[in-house]
Amino acid sequence: MAKKSYLIASFFIAISIIYITRLFFLQTVDWDDYQAAAEKNIIQKTIEKPYRGLIYDRHGHILVYNAPVFDIQCIPAMMHSWNLDIFCRYFPITKKNLTEKIKKAQTFSKVKPYTLIQGIPQQYFAYIQEKLMEFPGCIARVCHIRRYTYPILAKTIGYMGKISPQEKKKKKYLLNDWVGKTGLEKQYDDILRGNNGWSLHLINAQGSVQGKYRQGNLDILPIPGKNIITTIDSALQNYGTKLLQGKIGSIVAIDPNNGEVLTIVSSPSYDPNEFAAKAHTSLQHLLQDPTHPLFHRATMAIYPPGSIFKTIQGLLALQEGVIQPFEKILCHQKKVKCHPHRSPTHLITAIQFSCNPYFYTVFKKMMEKYTDVTIGFQIWRARVLQFGLGKPLGIDIPTEKGGYIPTIAAYDQKYGHKQWQHSHIRSLDIGQGEILITPLQMANIAAIIANKGFYYQPHLVKSIGDMAIKCSKHTLDISKTHFDVIQKGMFLATKNTWRAFIKHMPFACKTGTVENPHGADHSVFIAFAPQKKPKIAIAVYVENAGWGGRSAAAIGSLMIEKYLNAKITRPWIEQYVLKGHFLD
Numbered sequence: 001m002a003k004k005s006y007l008i009a010s011f012f013i014a015i016s017i018i019y020i021t022r023l024f025f026l027q028t029v030d031w032d033d034y035q036a037a038a039e040k041n042i043i044q045k046t047i048e049k050p051y052r053g054l055i056y057d058r059h060g061h062i063l064v065y066n067a068p069v070f071d072i073q074c075i076p077a078m079m080h081s082w083n084l085d086i087f088c089r090y091f092p093i094t095k096k097n098l099t100e101k102i103k104k105a106q107t108f109s110k111v112k113p114y115t116l117i118q119g120i121p122q123q124y125f126a127y128i129q130e131k132l133m134e135f136p137g138c139i140a141r142v143c144h145i146r147r148y149t150y151p152i153l154a155k156t157i158g159y160m161g162k163i164s165p166q167e168k169k170k171k172k173y174l175l176n177d178w179v180g181k182t183g184l185e186k187q188y189d190d191i192l193r194g195n196n197g198w199s200l201h202l203i204n205a206q207g208s209v210q211g212k213y214r215q216g217n218l219d220i221l222p223i224p225g226k227n228i229i230t231t232i233d234s235a236l237q238n239y240g241t242k243l244l245q246g247k248i249g250s251i252v253a254i255d256p257n258n259g260e261v262l263t264i265v266s267s268p269s270y271d272p273n274e275f276a277a278k279a280h281t282s283l284q285h286l287l288q289d290p291t292h293p294l295f296h297r298a299t300m301a302i303y304p305p306g307s308i309f310k311t312i313q314g315l316l317a318l319q320e321g322v323i324q325p326f327e328k329i330l331c332h333q334k335k336v337k338c339h340p341h342r343s344p345t346h347l348i349t350a351i352q353f354s355c356n357p358y359f360y361t362v363f364k365k366m367m368e369k370y371t372d373v374t375i376g377f378q379i380w381r382a383r384v385l386q387f388g389l390g391k392p393l394g395i396d397i398p399t400e401k402g403g404y405i406p407t408i409a410a411y412d413q414k415y416g417h418k419q420w421q422h423s424h425i426r427s428l429d430i431g432q433g434e435i436l437i438t439p440l441q442m443a444n445i446a447a448i449i450a451n452k453g454f455y456y457q458p459h460l461v462k463s464i465g466d467m468a469i470k471c472s473k474h475t476l477d478i479s480k481t482h483f484d485v486i487q488k489g490m491f492l493a494t495k496n497t498w499r500a501f502i503k504h505m506p507f508a509c510k511t512g513t514v515e516n517p518h519g520a521d522h523s524v525f526i527a528f529a530p531q532k533k534p535k536i537a538i539a540v541y542v543e544n545a546g547w548g549g550r551s552a553a554a555i556g557s558l559m560i561e562k563y564l565n566a567k568i569t570r571p572w573i574e575q576y577v578l579k580g581h582f583l584d
Contacts, residue, residue, distance in 0.1 A: 042202055042203060043201070043203070043213050044111075044112070044200070044201045044202075045198055045199075045200055046113075046198060046199050046200075046201065047196050047197075047198050048196065048197040048198055048199055048220075048221070048222045049143060049196060049222060050193065050194030050195060050196060050197070050222035050223055050224050051066060051144065051194065051222070051224040051225065052066055052144065052146070052192050052193060052194065052225045053191065053192040053193075053194070053224065053225030053226045054066070054227045054228075055184065055192075055227070055228050055230060056227065056228070056229045057229075057230055057232045057233065057234040057237075058229065058230060058231050058232060058233055058260070058262075058462055059234070060229070061149070061234050062149050063148065063149055063150070063153065063157065063230065064147070064148055064157055065146075065147055065149070066144035066145070066146065066147070067122070067144060067145055067146075067147040068122050068142050068143075068144055069118075069119045069120055069122065069125075069142075069143060069145050070119075070120045070122070070140050070141065070142055070143070071115050071117065071118050071119070071120070071141045071143055072091060072115070072120065072132075072140055073113040073114060073115050073138070073139045073140075073141060074102070074113065074116055074135075074137055074139070075111060075114075075137035075139070076102070076105045076106045076108075076109070076111075076114065076137075077110040077111050078137025079102065079135075079136070082135050082136075084098055084099065086134070087135060090128050090131045091116075091117055091120075091128060091131075092117060092120065093117050098116065101114070101116050102116075111203060113139055113141075115176065119145060125140070146159075146160055146185075146272075146276050147276065148272045148273050148276075149234075150234060150237075150238055151271040151272065151273065152234070152238055152241050152265075153232065153237060154270050154271070154272040155182070155183060155269060155294065155295075155296040156183050156184065156232075156264050156266075156296070156397060156460065157183050157184050157185060158180055158181060158182035158183020158184055158185035158397070159182055159183070159185060159272065159275055159276065160178045160180060160185055160276070161178060161179065161181040162176065162177070162178055162179075163176075163177045163178070163179055167179060172190075174196070179193070180192065182398065182399075183397050184230070184397060184461070186397075186398055187396050187398060188228060188461065188464070191228070191464055192225040192226065193225050194222060194223045194224045194225035195222060195223040196222055197219070197220040197222035197223070198220050199216065200212070200213035200214070200216075200218055200219060201213055226464055226465040227464075227465060228461055228463075228464055229461070229462045229463040229464075230461055230462060231255075231260035231261050231262065231459065231460055231462045232261065232262065232263065232460065233262045233263060233563065235562075235566075236253065236262055236559065236562055236563050237263045237265065239558075240253075240263050240265040240555075240559055241265055241269070242578075243555050243558060243559070243574075244265055244267035244542075244555070245267065246580055247542055247543075247545070247551075247580060248267060248268065248291065248297075248542070248543040248544065249267055249297065249541050249542035249543050249545070249552075250264075250265055250267065250297040250298040250301065250439040250540075250541055251264070251265040251298070251439075251538070251539070251540050251556075251559060252264050252265075252439050252440050252442070252443035252538065253443060253536050253539075253559060253563070254443050254446075254447050254458055254536070254537045254538075255535060255536065255537075256446075256447035256450040256451050256455070256456075256528060256534050256535075256536075257456075257534075257535070258456050258471075259447070259455065259456030259457050259458045259459055259471050260458075260459065260462060261395070261459065261460050262536060262563065263559070264298045264299075264460070266295070266297040267297070268289075268291045268292075268293045270282075270286055270293045270294075296397075297439065297541075298438070298440055299395060299399070299400045299401065300399060300401050300438070301401075301438060301439065301541075302401055302403045302404065302436040302437065303438075303514060303522060303524075303541060304431055304432050304433070304436060304514050304515070305435060305437050305442060305514070306430070306431045306512030306513060306514035306515075306522070306524050306548065307354045307431060307510065307511065307512035307513065307524075307548065308442060308445070308510045308511070308512040308524055308526045308539075308548075309430065309431025309435065309512075310350070310359050310430060310431065310510070311351065311445065311449060311486050311489075311490070311510055311526075312384065312387060312445065313359050313363060313429060314347050314350070314351060314359075314482075314485070314486055314489070315478055315482050315483065315486055316366065316380060316383050316384070316478075317347075317362045317363075317365065317366055318347070318479070318482040318485065319477075319478045319479060319482060320369060320379070322362065322365040322366050322369055323347065323362055323365065325346065325347050325348065325485045326346045326347075326348075327346060327347075328344035328346050329344055329345065329346070329350075329357070329358050329361050329362070330343055330357070331343035331344065331345060331357045331358065332357045332361075333357055335357060335360055335426075336356045336357050336360045336426075336429075336430075338355055338356040338357055339353075341355065343355075345358055347485055347486075348485060348488045348489040348492065349489070350489070351486060351488075351489025351490060351493060351510065352489050352492035352493045353496070354493070354510075354511070354512075356429075356430055359429045359430055360426060360429050362429070363422070363426070363428065363429035364422050364426070364429075366380055367380070367421075372418075373421055374408050377408060377411075377425070381406075381407070381408075383477075383478070384405055385405060386474075386477060387441075387444070387445055387448060387476070388444050388445075388455065388474070389402075389403055389405050389441055390402060390403060390405035393440060393441060393444060393457060393458050394457050395440060395457075395459060395460060396460050396461055397460060400438070400440070402438075403435075403436045403437040403438055404436040405435060406428075406433070406434040406435070410434070411424065411425065431514075432514070439539050439540075439541045440458060440539075442524070442526055442539035442541065443458075443537055443538055444458060444537075445539075446526040446528050446537035446538060446539060447528065447537035448476065449486055449487060449490070449508070449528065449537075450508075450528035450534040451534075452480045452483035452484070452487075453475060453476045453478055453479075453480050453483055454473060454476065455473075455474055456471050456472070456473050457472050457473075457474070459471050487508055490509055490510050491506060491507070491508045491531060493508070493509055493510055493511070494506070494507055494508060494527070497509060497511055497549045497553050499549060499550065499553045499557065499573060499576070500527070500549070500556065500557040501557070502557055502560070502561055502569070502570070503569070505529065505560075505564065505565075506530065506531040507528065507529030507530055507531055507534075507560060508527060508528055508529070508531065509525065509526065509527035509553065509557075510526050510527070511523075511525050511547070511548030511549045511552065512524035512525070512548045512552075513546070513547045513548045513549075514548075516544065519544050520544040520545070520546055520583055521544070521545075521546055521547070522541065522542065522543050522545065523541070523542045523545040523546055523547060523550060523551045523582065524539070524540070524542075524548050525538075525540045525541075525552035525553045525555070526538065526539045526540075526556075527556050527557070529560045529564060535563075535564065536559075536560060536563050536564065538556050538559055538560060539556075540555045540556040542555065542582075545582040545583070546582050546583050550582050551577065551580075551582040554573050554576055554577050555577055557573070558570075558574055558577065
């Protein structure tokens, strides 16, 4: 009996120890965890979105700002008395859509707010604001959407959109976050978006807010995004957009002294304000447009450069020593056609008159300088790549293309190993054939010639907040004196191109007419101005517009005049461009 009593007593003692130990942990060690769990059931955490950074032009004019709009949210536990027909009468939503969203809201949570309607404009919200009181648990939350001062730069600035499934995996994004999808909005999204804050409220079992939790001491204020100052001259951008209206092409202008992009026009385009108001339907419409208004032709379209490439050919020939600046060559048209001009010609006048046979002979000399044409081609290609061709220049917007400079491997595959000669690749001499470059690269070529052998990486952002942006400098392995020769030819070319000529403003240019097997030829133009201490280097490319001396030259010279003089002294040239009858 004593043994049995001992076992029973031991059992009760053990149970007592377990309960005492558990009680100790509940009252001391685990108290904070249980208190936190209890508080979690009565606390509502509301994410406070930051004010997205603004975007300015180089002169401090606002390009992109934030306009207030309102989202309508509901707390499902408080919606039992709602009249859905009346709600749909007041608010921009169909009953079918509303019913579907209410079901999703109830599945999501009974007490947490769920968004029913997004982006109600401020003026419309003022009309329906008082109606909210008729619907218990209906909450209006202010947020912001992007608005644009001018209907320009749509593809360069880019647009905002809801996060994708891939983006949701990143911890920095929350459900229903909007992020930059293209352009500067995407490239600088982390800088523009800022950091979320939050506020904590006490709620009852029905989901009604009872007040601030701990007097708001645990609330975190959102940190606004940083503002961006771009390199864009909005007046010049507006003018370029006007000149390219109704045409397919692009304009890129760069300050050769620092690589800042002054204007970057791609046509056709779209109104970013209309797009922001109804992004989903607008996106579908634009994607189906056969003119591809979402396609950024300035950085993504790749074309043969045509005769503007002769400036590079001349530089490379001088550097390789296969010609001298005033060495004359016959304009022999049996090999390649040309237009009337005096013959023989040297490099300066060959640039001036864009002599095809001259550059045919020059390129042939470069290829045949060595015993094996592939050696000459490899040296030629390496020097061409110095101009920022064959790869993206690194401008600060996504999806920039790098163009294409053909390789030995490509020709070996096409013609057979060591089975090709200069005659197989002769079209390269005048910028045709396999060479493909972007309008941005064309403007950069003009900047290189203006600088006599170097360029700064083209960029669109001048400063972020108070921090100025400096970009890398690239120097070519080509003698500075060779650029003097090319510049002289380009100065004379301006005098020959009457639609480009501006009285009392000497500048350098080169036109090009690019063969197009699918229709009318393309018109191309590069230039820099003024003659001394250049401030602008520009490229214009207009598809299916014929001779380079017509549309592209007229547009380019108008842009130069607008930038340097802030006014146009040749209204007849402006009217010629606006009419757009370039093939007449």
